[in-house]
Ligand SMILES: O=P(O)(O)OC[C@H]1O[C@H](OP(=O)(O)OP(=O)(O)O)[C@H](O)[C@@H]1O
C-alpha cells in the first residue's frame with residue numbers, strides 16, 4: 001500500500017498559509033511554491049541509497065556515506081507542476097526533467113492528455129511526479145499510468161494540497177507509489193475544487209484567469 005507522508009513542518013505550514021491567501025499575487029505565489037518544493041525535496045529524498053566512502057580530512061580518514069548516484073527524474077504535470085520543478089532541482093541539480101501535459105475537463109473533471117516528453121532512460125530512474133493539487137486524483141493517476149506504460153518502475157508523487165478523495169483514489173490505483181503532501185484538506189466541493197485549498201494553482205502561478 002502507498003505510504004502517505006504529510007509534511008507538517010512549521011516552515012512548510014507557514015509558507016502554505018501564504019499561498020492559500022487569496023490576496024497573494026502571482027509573483028509571491030510562484031516564489032513560495034518554489035520554496036515549499038525545496039523543503040519537500042529534503043523529505044522526499046530521505047531514502048536515497050547511500051554507499052560507504054573513506055574521505056581524507058586534514059586530520060584523519062573519515063568513514064562517510066555518500067549518495068550512490070541513483071538517477072532521478074522530476075516529472076511535472078503541466079501546467080501547475082512546473083511551479084515545483086526549480087525548487088526541487090535546487091537539492092538534486094543533476095536530475096533530468098520530463099513533462100506530462102494534462103488538463104482537467106471542467107465539466108467531466110476527467111483528465112485530458114496533450115503532451116508527454118520523458119528522459120530516454122526513464123525506466124532506470126527514480127521518478128518524482130510533481131503537481132501542487134491532488135483533487136479527484138484523476139490527473140495524477142493518469143500521469144503515473146503514462147509513466148508506467150513507458151517503463152517507469154519506481155515512482156513517488158509530491159503535491160502541496162490534497163483532498164482525501166484524491167489520496168484514496170491514487171493509493172488504490174497505484175499502491176506502489178508513495179504520496180508526499182504538505183496538507184490533506186477537508187474535502188472536494190461540487191466543482192471538484194479542494195476545500196479550503198488554494199484555488200486554481202495553475203491560474204495563480206501563471207496569472208491566467
Ligand atoms: O486531481 P484532479 O481532479 O485531476 O485535479 C488536479 C489537477 O487539476 C489542476 O490542473 P488543471 O486541469 O487546472 O490544469 P492546469 O495546471 O493547466 O491549470 C492541477 O494542477 C492538477 O493537475
Ligand SMILES: O=c1cc[nH]c(=O)[nH]1
Nearest residue numbers: 135193194199200201
Ligand atoms: O482545488 C483545485 C482542484 C484542482 N485543481 C486546482 O488547481 N485546484
Ligand SMILES: [Mg+2]
Nearest residue numbers: 200201202203
Ligand atoms: Mg488549473
